[in-house]
Amino acid sequence: xxxxxxxxxxxxxxxxxxxxxxxxxxxxxxxxxxxxxxxxxxxxxxxxxxxxxxxxxxxxxxxxxxxxxxxxxxxxxxxxxxxxxxxxxxxxxxxxxxxxxxxxxxxxxxxxxxxxxxxxxxxxxxxxxxxxxxxxxxxxxxxxxxxxxxxxxxxxxxxxxxxxxxxxxxxxxxxxxxxxxxxxxxxxxxxxxxxxxxxxxxxxxxxxxxxxxxxxxxxxxxxxxxxxxxxxxxxxxxxxxxxxxxxxxxxxxxxxxxxxxxxxxxxxxxxxxxxxxxxxxxxxxxxxxxxxxxxxxxxxxxxxxxxxxxxxxxxxxxxxxxxxxxxxxxxxxxxxxxxxxxxxxxxxxxxxxxxxxxxxxxxxxxxxxxxxxxxxxxxxxxxxxxxxxxxxxxxxxxxxxxxxxxxxxxxxxxxxxxxxxxxxxxxxxxxxxxxxxxxxxxxxxxxxxxxxxxxxxxxxxxxxxxxxxxxxxxxxxxxxxxxxxxxxxxxxxxxxxxxxxxxxxxxxxxxxxxxxxxxxxxxx
Amino acid sequence: xxxxxxxxxxxxxxxxxxxxxxxxxxxxxxxxxxxxxxxxxxxxxxxxxxxxxxxxxxxxxxxxxxxxxxxxxxxxxxxxxxxxxxxxxxxxxxxxxxxxxxxxxxxxxxxxxxxxxxxxxxxxxxxxxxxxxxxxxxxxxxxxxxxxxxxxxxxxxxxxxxxxxxxxxxxxxxxxxxxxxxxxxxxxxxxxxxxxxxxxxxxxxxxxxxxxxxxxxxxxxxxxxxxxxxxxxxxxxxxxxxxxxxxxxxxxxxxxxxxxxxxxxxxxxxxxxxxxxxxxxxxxxxxxxxxxxxxxxxxxxxxxxxxxxxxxxxxxxxxxxxxxxxxxxxxxxxxxxxxxxxxxxxxxxxxxxxxxxxxxxxxxxxxxxxxxxxxxxxxxxxxxxxxxxxxxxxxxxxxxxxxxxxxxxxxxxxxxxxxxxxxxxxxxxxxxxxxxxxxxxxxxxxx
Numbered sequence: 001x002x003x004x005x006x007x008x009x010x011x012x013x014x015x016x017x018x019x020x021x022x023x024x025x026x027x028x029x030x031x032x033x034x035x036x037x038x039x040x041x042x043x044x045x046x047x048x049x050x051x052x053x054x055x056x057x058x059x060x061x062x063x064x065x066x067x068x069x070x071x072x073x074x075x076x077x078x079x080x081x082x083x084x085x086x087x088x089x090x091x092x093x094x095x096x097x098x099x100x101x102x103x104x105x106x107x108x109x110x111x112x113x114x115x116x117x118x119x120x121x122x123x124x125x126x127x128x129x130x131x132x133x134x135x136x137x138x139x140x141x142x143x144x145x146x147x148x149x150x151x152x153x154x155x156x157x158x159x160x161x162x163x164x165x166x167x168x169x170x171x172x173x174x175x176x177x178x179x180x181x182x183x184x185x186x187x188x189x190x191x192x193x194x195x196x197x198x199x200x201x202x203x204x205x206x207x208x209x210x211x212x213x214x215x216x217x218x219x220x221x222x223x224x225x226x227x228x229x230x231x232x233x234x235x236x237x238x239x240x241x242x243x244x245x246x247x248x249x250x251x252x253x254x255x256x257x258x259x260x261x262x263x264x265x266x267x268x269x270x271x272x273x274x275x276x277x278x279x280x281x282x283x284x285x286x287x288x289x290x291x292x293x294x295x296x297x298x299x300x301x302x303x304x305x306x307x308x309x310x311x312x313x314x315x316x317x318x319x320x321x322x323x324x325x326x327x328x329x330x331x332x333x334x335x336x337x338x339x340x341x342x343x344x345x346x347x348x349x350x351x352x353x354x355x356x357x358x359x360x361x362x363x364x365x366x367x368x369x370x371x372x373x374x375x376x377x378x379x380x381x382x383x384x385x386x387x388x389x390x391x392x393x394x395x396x397x398x399x400x401x402x403x404x405x406x407x408x409x410x411x412x413x414x415x416x417x418x419x420x421x422x423x424x425x426x427x428x429x430x431x432x433x434x435x436x437x438x439x440x441x442x443x444x445x446x447x448x449x450x451x452x453x454x455x456x457x458x459x460x461x462x463x464x465x466x467x468x469x470x471x472x473x474x475x476x477x478x479x480x481x482x483x484x485x486x487x488x489x490x491x492x493x494x495x496x497x498x499x500x501x502x503x504x505x506x507x508x509x510x511x512x513x514x515x516x517x518x519x520x521x522x523x524x
Numbered sequence: 525x526x527x528x529x530x531x532x533x534x535x536x537x538x539x540x541x542x543x544x545x546x547x548x549x550x551x552x553x554x555x556x557x558x559x560x561x562x563x564x565x566x567x568x569x570x571x572x573x574x575x576x577x578x579x580x581x582x583x584x585x586x587x588x589x590x591x592x593x594x595x596x597x598x599x600x601x602x603x604x605x606x607x608x609x610x611x612x613x614x615x616x617x618x619x620x621x622x623x624x625x626x627x628x629x630x631x632x633x634x635x636x637x638x639x640x641x642x643x644x645x646x647x648x649x650x651x652x653x654x655x656x657x658x659x660x661x662x663x664x665x666x667x668x669x670x671x672x673x674x675x676x677x678x679x680x681x682x683x684x685x686x687x688x689x690x691x692x693x694x695x696x697x698x699x700x701x702x703x704x705x706x707x708x709x710x711x712x713x714x715x716x717x718x719x720x721x722x723x724x725x726x727x728x729x730x731x732x733x734x735x736x737x738x739x740x741x742x743x744x745x746x747x748x749x750x751x752x753x754x755x756x757x758x759x760x761x762x763x764x765x766x767x768x769x770x771x772x773x774x775x776x777x778x779x780x781x782x783x784x785x786x787x788x789x790x791x792x793x794x795x796x797x798x799x800x801x802x803x804x805x806x807x808x809x810x811x812x813x814x815x816x817x818x819x820x821x822x823x824x825x826x827x828x829x830x831x832x833x834x835x836x837x838x839x840x841x842x843x844x845x846x847x848x849x850x851x852x853x854x855x856x857x858x859x860x861x862x863x864x865x866x867x868x869x870x871x872x873x874x875x876x877x878x879x880x881x882x883x884x885x886x887x888x889x890x891x892x893x894x895x896x897x898x899x900x901x902x903x904x905x906x907x908x909x910x911x912x913x914x915x916x917x918x919x920x921x922x923x924x925x926x927x928x929x930x931x932x933x934x935x936x937x938x939x940x941x942x943x944x945x946x947x948x949x950x951x952x953x954x955x956x957x958x959x960x961x962x963x964x965x966x967x968x969x970x971x
Contacts, residue, residue: 037640037866046872048607050953053878059885061903063734063741063772069647073869076609083637083863087618090633094617107527108621111573116794117611120584125597126796127932128588129924135586136795142583149565161659161797162852164839172701202839202849206670207701211844251553282551287558298852306614306856307634308624308816310659310798343939353697357600357662357690357785358796370580376570377563379525385547386530389538392550396542409542409550432629441627446840463529464538490824495629498824505821505833509810511653512643 031496034085038513041072047079089496090307091440097462097470099394101413101443101455102197102247104277104299106387109374112302112367121366126358130340136362137330137338143369144330147295147314150372150380151276152286155322157315158329159360163274166294166313167203167241169326169355173292173317174239174268175207176324176352187266191230191240193222195248195447200241200272209238216449220248220406220415222258231265243272244288245279247447248406249391249413249455259289268292268321276300277459278388278412281381291318297361301368312364323350328359386460387412390467394456397471401478405450412459418452422484427452430474430481432499435492437473525570590793594928594959596887598907598950599737599937600661600688600763601796602788604876605954606864610790613863614856624816624855628831629823634855635830638818641862648768648865648873649782650775651804655815656832657858658801658850661763661785665691665731666698667803667814667848668759668781672729673704674847675812676756680705680726684719685712686736688763689937695731704728711941713909714902716742719758720750727754729781733761734771737937738900738948739884739907741771748778757781765789765802765861766952767905769870769877774804781805789868790860800857811837814848876953880906883951883960890964896971900946907950909934912971916947919970926966928959 002011026033034040057064074082091098098105116122124133144156157173160166171190178184190209192200194216201211212230217223222242231237240262244252252258259269271285271293277300285293297303297312317325328342340359341347375383388411395404395414403419418427431441431454443455458467480488492498530538539546551559590603597603614620618633625631625638638656645654658664669681681699683692683706696706709718719730730751734742748758760774762784774782786800787793805813811834819833839846868876884906891897891910901908912919916933923930931949934941951960 034636036636036643038643041866041869043870046869046875047609047867048872048876050872050875050879053875054882055878056882056885057770057878059888059904060741060771060881063743063903065768065770065772066776067650069644069769069870069873071644071647071865071870071873073872074866076607076867079863079867080609080613082866083613083616083619086633086636087616088633089630089636090618090622091627091630092618093621098623100623103623105621105623109527111576113615113620115577115580115584118581118584119589119591120581120587122792122794123589123591123603124587124795125590125595125603125793125929126601127599127936128590128595128597128929129920132588132924132929133795135583138586139580139583146567149567161663162850164849164851165659165663168849172697175701197851198839198841198843198846199849199851201844202842202846205844206698206849208703251551253553253555256555256558279551279554281564282560283554283558284560287560288555304620304856305623305852307619307622307631307859308656308855309852310800310854310857311852312798342936345939354690354693355663355697356694357660357688361797362795363798366580370576372567373571373576373579374573375525375527377567379528379570380564380567382525382528386528386535388550389530389535389542389547392542392544393538409544409552411550431627435627435630440623440630460528460530464534466529492629496632497629497827497829500628500823500829500831501821502831502833505819505831506836509817509833510820511639511810511817511833512646513639 031088032085034082036513037072037074037082040078040082041074043070043072045073045075047074047076096438097458097466098440099442099456099458100440101457102274104457104459106302106459107461108302108304109371112370115370116363116366121362134338139369140330140365141332141338143365146372147316150280151293151316152284153316154319155317155325157317157325159326159356160294160313160315161356161361162309162311163294163296163313164199164203166315167199167272168206169315170270170292170294171203171207172352173321173324174270177321178238187236187238189236190238193242195246195449196241196243197247197272197274204241220250221252222254224254227258227261231261234265237265237267239268239270241270241272243274245275245411249410249415250406251411255288274299275412278384280384282384291321297364297368301371303364303367310361310364312361324352326353326355327351383460390458390460390462393467394458394471398475401475413455413457415450416454417450420478421481425481425484425488427454429488429491430477433477433488433491434474436494439470439473594962596931596949596951596963597929599932599948600690600785601793602764602950602952603793603954604788604952606790606792607867609867610860610863614860619859620856625832628829632829635818637859637862639820639830641858642818644862644865645802646804648773649804650773651782652807653810654802654804655813655817657854658803658815659854660797660799660801661783662691662694664783664801664803665761666695668783669695669699669729669731671781671812671814672757672759675809676728678726678728680707681728682707682719682722682730683709684716684732685709686716686738686740687731687733687761688737691761711938713738713900714740716744717746719747723751723754723756725754727756729757729759731759731761735764735767735905738909739904740901741903741905743772744777759783764906766877766880769873770881771905780809786861790864791857798854798857800854800861812847813837815850816853879953883955884908887951887960890960891967894964894968906952907948909946909948911945914971915944919947922970923966928963928966930963
């Protein structure tokens with residue numbers, strides 16, 4: 001052992017490193033153990049210094065809470081540590097490649113966060129006088145203009161709160177258009193491909209439609225023979241809900257014909273815009289015959305996913321559907337003053353109504369506009385092309401060891417089936433093994449039309465070096481999967497937790513902390 | 525372009541590996557007629573941070589922020605102080621830039637905060653269980669109505685006259701699309717329990733609000749009892765989550781479903797969004813709930829952990845038979861909510877609620893002293909309606925000139941309600957005695 005002149009060892013001893021170190025604290029080095037706030041805090045603690053109230057409840061009329069919430073509080077340092085420690089157990093884009101197909105986990109620019117926090121955007125009330133929020137209305141109008149330009153559509157509804165809410169908006173506009181035509185009761189059938197996101201059929205039903213599923217062909221696109229058959233002499237068609245590029249990561253090559261067929265059958269074309277990020281600057285959905293399409297600002301325009309939201313789903317509408325757009329919306333009067341149309345009357349007399357309180361996800365609008373202006377015309381197009389290039393690169397690098405679901409190039413995501421795996425090795429084993437390699441898994445078991453699907457979307461935010469490292473890892477896992485390496489089934493080994501028991505969670509759900517749970521845990 | 529790491533050399537090398545000449549080959553399936561020629565019309569090329577910031581800052585400067593002077597607007601969104609810690613927490617990369625926690629082994633941070641959030645919301649509403657959030661209060665209300673029709677297999681939904689009109693409109697739209705009947709009771713400042721008389725054997729649920737849109741607080745127990753007697757559910761709505769610290773919560777009134785807006789805790793005004801919808805219900809209805817739920821379980825080593833659970837209710841599993849089409853929720857806003865609540869604790873929430881109530885009492889006292897002002901809300905938490913002999917829009921415009929944002933005119937929310945003289949106003953812990961004095965002085969001058 002080497003020592004310095006104070007007697008402190010300055011080089012390590014050779015102790016074997018493979019032993020399983022158990023700790024008293026439950027922490028493991030930088031990964032700190034952290035209990036629930038109900039175990040850490042006390043009901044007497046508060047981390048906020050408020051003035052002392054006078055305990056005056058005179059105007060409540062006795063409608064007062066009987067029993068306190070009993071909720072614990074934490075002092076500020078405790079609270080900061082609580083969330084800091086928990087944050088260390090999350091994977092994030094800022095940490096590494098997050099190849100969740102269909103989810104578009106691209107870089108979230110920090111400028112967008114900064115500008116969304118300007119008091120002129122973050123600290124204004126949705127119902128304060130419109131003269132005092134002209135800049136906010138102008139921003140909504142400006143973003144709306146770019147969304148219309150990028151999609152080649154004449155109108156956009158800004159209020160939908162997320163993608164599925166945008167689907168709801170578009171399908172309600174279709175419903176209203178059919179009612180206006182006097183066919184609201186007779187046209188109830190909506191065609192939805194089997195590969196669609198689950199939100200599509202769920203949305204159609206929520207609008208009172210009946211879902212009729214269409215199959216994919218051997219190229220992963222809509223089966224045109226079946227589509228023609230379903231539309232033949234049909235007078236009950238309300239429309240089709242089609243994702244394009246589709247959930248197999250492919251562009252629907254027959255899309256113009258699909259649009260024509262639907263229109264000839266008297267229906268409307270709803271396009272799920274979840275994958276718009278592959279074609280921005282290269283294709284305008286308006287040129288494809290689309291009647292309505294939501295845009296996930298949290299995918300294509302990079303507003304942060306935030307661990308599951310908030311999203312934002314502005315929905316572009318064709319000339320045919322524009323009159324039925326929901327309230328509220330912003331109009332610019334001739335004198336340059338921006339005005340909100342909030343009621344179903346006047347400019348909005350044909351509107352299908354109101355979907356939500358207030359005007360949409362302003363915080364997300366600021367971020368999306370910042371993204372669009374930062375990228376500009378050249379950057380947006382380059383971003384789409386890089387996203388598609390990156391996906392094709394991954395497909396090319398892995399096609400010899402994994403099984404591409406379909407022949408040919410893909411768009412922004414590469415889809416593989418589990419055909420290459422040895423018996424007993426499942427898609428989930430490959431996904432969980434990626435965690436040990438330091439990556440978030442790909443989307444697994446979706447789309448449903450491909451067995452054991454693995455959908456990989458790298459986005460444009462990855463460098464070639466990062467892609468190569470990822471491909472090296474996945475290639476190695478895929479080889480082990482093909483050889484039937486059983487150790488994959490125990491993965492992850494190096495994550496904050498091993499695989500969790502979802503069956504147990506669902507059988508007898510524990511959905512909140514209660515004192516008794518803690519006792520039983522302690523007793524075990 | 526600062527956001528794109530690939531160099532031209534990288535791109536060429538990658539095309540080589542792929543065996544393609546250019547990216548155009550990847551777009552070969554796009555019909556010729558739909559290929560965009562040239563650049564995007566009217567949009568300049570990429571810009572640096574400084575240029576973009578300059579443009580957006582100009583727009584922001586045209587708006588008047590709530591904190592810049594005396595501010596009394598409520599009616600569904602509220603100005604509150606959010607501790608600095610909350611914004612620091614939600615800007616942590618690990619929370620901000622992660623996805624829905626579908627891979628629980630590397631998402632325990634998000635999952636544990638959701639479990640804590642659900643526990644806090646259940647305790648605050650005095651309900652058995654809460655979900656992991658909805659888009660906002662209004663969509664949560666609409667979802668509650670649909671859930672009630674599913675639970676009772678009935679088709680009629682009754683809305684109180686004090687329900688926020690945006691919530692009523694959103695609920696009506698969703699219900700009618702699915703063929704359910706919606707009965708809207710006459711708009712009233714203080715008649716929430718009219719629901720008790722209106723409920724019948726065909727009713728799926730009655731929906732009441734306390735504090736309601738006029739600020740009136742009401743014990744809805746009578747409506748709950750009447751609803752239960754007819755086999756219907758009570759949906760109890762709130763738009764001001766801070767009220768839960770002081771006012772009788774839904775669970776103490778016998779509500780079956782409680783829904784509301786959580787913006788007040790942890791989330792700024794942000795011109796109406798993003799906000800966070802709170803959704804809670806009784807234990808026996810849990811499998812009919814919309815939205816994500818986080819539950820406790822164990823990992824392969826027997827360690828406690830959390831996962832998303834009961835997903836067989838949801839669209840990604842059940843598709844057309846799902847309880848809702850909701851997918852993305854308000855994750856980060858829920859984190860802001862739970863972080864603020866963790867700082868407050870039950871004690872802090874109660875204190876904050878008292879401060880809100882007292883500020884509103886002081887405001888009402890000050891306005892009440894002015895000749896011509898009539899306070900219309902009989903019992904309130906932190907907002908109330910009042911009337912003057914003048915047109916409300918004119919009054920608010922003159923208040924604005926005096927530097928006071930005095931509230932919302934009732935006619936903006938109820939255009940057909942003949943409420944041209946009525947103003948809805950709110951006070952919170954942000955309201956100072958000086959703000960109140962300025963309001964009273966300006967109003968006295970005007971009328």
